[in-house]
Amino acid sequence: MSGREMEWRPDALPSGTEIGGWRVEGLHGRGTYGTVYRVRSVEPAEAGFFALKLAHFPLDPRFEREGELLSRIRHDHVPKLRERGWWRRPGGEPYPFLVMNWVEGVELYAWAAEGERTSRQMMRVLAQLARALEATHRADGLHRDVKGENVLVSPEGFATLLDLGAGTFTGARLVTRETLPPGTEPYRSPQALRFLWASYRDPRAHYAATEADDVYALGVTAYRAVTGRYPPPGTDLGRAVDPTRAPQPPLQPPSALATVCPELDLLILRMLADSPAERGSAAEVALELEGAAHSAGRKANASIAPRWHEVVSEKRARRGRRLRQRLILAGPWLGGAIGGAALTALTWWVVHPWEGLSQESQAVSTAAEEDESPVALGDTISLVPEALGARRAQPTGIGLEMPKRPFPGQSLPPCDRDIEVEIELTPGKKETRSCWVHVYASDEKCKVKGYEYRGGCYLPIYPSAKLPQSLKE
Known part of the structure; x- marks a missing residue:
């Protein structure tokens, strides 16, 4: 690829590039389907920074759907859409882009881990997110990817629900043909998991997400924020596959793992209820969270700690x-x-x-x-002293921590797009891009053999059938 072609890559535009009426000031972050840039308006009437999300693929229909959904939502805790348009690199096809208000803050899980957050503060933030979901549902839309990484919280405790790229709305055309709609595995509802198991032989089956799925994902987000870990999956698919297998651990209330007040404890468990009716609507959850944040006793003022x-x-x-x-x-x-x-x-x-x-x-x-759980014995015991740079992979949530560079012998791009995912292990370093496969595995199994990336479980791809020791049975 020539230097000129590299200059016009949609995920690596240089500062000063103009897209429509917006000038790129710097890179903010990359996702699977789009890159977010910090931009300013070319016209002096629009002061300050804005967020411009540019598609990685020309004519990507996801951006049309996301832009339409954002245009329908009017809420303080959802970014305001400023413009939808197309950017065409010289001699190339058009790439869709969206411009939204710039949002300052840190991701929810990082915010929860900073300082000494209280149950009252947490309930206020969760209530804001529930109100954002209420507005999305009122617009006949669904978010479908509620999680801590898609929430920014300002120093003042103002929460914003981001990234509606996986969202949809009534009447939107189907973009993906997979059994489950876009989303992140640990946040899937019991209904989605049961549908996946019941229809695994039917390639035409497609689960229709509901508002209750968004509420369940908010419950998982809340559980992770206060305890530092995911709750067990809503349905034990391991037992469904193998009835002789030991059952997964039961759901422990957040109060068993962290010092949360009784009101927050009950509301998180309600959002994680197996029955959608028991979870309630986003509006009902928001109302109860707001009421609890206002009326809870002194225990709500105590810091949340393990x-x-x-x-x-x-x-x-x-x-x-x-x-x-x-x-x-x-x-x-x-x-x-x-x-x-x-x-x-x-x-x-x-x-x-x-x-x-x-x-x-x-x-x-x-x-x-x-x-x-550590990985297989041959990989658990390092034969190289840590002082020489060897470091054992540690579970970070549902799986082992991703390496910073590809494994020796691992397949490198171009990856087979039908079954493989290209992952840049160290952001901004193209030489760390490598090929991986996304697998559905229990948290227990993923912590032994898989690696966590964006809430999913992944295994490295190798040119031959030979796998490294850590991935063998």
Whole structure:
């Protein structure tokens, strides 16, 4: 690709590029289908920054749908659409773009982790998001991708629901033909998961998302914001596939994992209810959150923090993992130094570091251990000292942390668009782009073998059938 062609790539436009009546001031972020630029109006009448979202693919119908949905919504907690248009690079096809008001703030999960957020503050922010959903639903629309990464919160606690690229509205034409509509796996409702399982043999089946799916996703978002982890999937597909498999852990109320007030605890559980009717509409959820934020007692003013036993058990679990690794690495030396019997006893103690604790403490520690299951033994134990740069992948949510660079031998672009996804592992560094496949897996399985990217579970693609040790059974 020539330097001139590189200059006109829609995901890498240089500062000063004019798109319609807007001048690019800098790159803000890239997504799968579009890049967001910080722009200013060419006309002096429009002061300040604006956000311009430019499609990666010419004539992308998603932007037509997103622009139409944004034009129907009038709400303070949804970005205001300023313009819809087309940008044509020299000698090329037209690319759709959208211009919206610029929104300042940090992503919801980062905001929740900063400082000492209280249940009252959290309920106010969640109420604002519920009102944004209410306005979307009133416009006969659906967001379909509610999650913390699509929410910005200002220092004053003003929340904005972003990115309606996965959204739709009544009468919109179908863009994708997959069984489930666009979305992020941990936020799928029980109804969507059950439909996926019931219709997996029918390639024509398509789940019709509802307003209740948006409310459920808001519940998952709230749960993750206050506890730092996802709730278990709304439907245990692992048991559906294999009835002999152990059931997934039950849903723990947020108050079991963090110091949230009773009102917030109950409202999050309501949004996560299996029955759509029990969740209520976005308007009803907003009204209850606003009422609770106003009338809740002193417990709502306490900082949200992990329960002390969760912190202790997590530290104990990590210590046990480190001891097991060191023992196995030192096994040959210990075998000769202290004898087989002593080594067996020491190994048993390291593998069972909680013997003698109460049953309740053992259960909490075991849960923490399972929540961060290490990868296969051959990859858990690093044979290179950390001082030389080796670092074990850690679970970040539903899966292992993505590497910063492709694995040795991994397939590099161009990727097969039918089954593969091209991922830039280090933003802004094209040399880190590599090929991955999106898989549907339980959180437990993904933490062992998969890597988390944008809330989904991914496996690296290799030119041959040979997989790295961490991905073998």
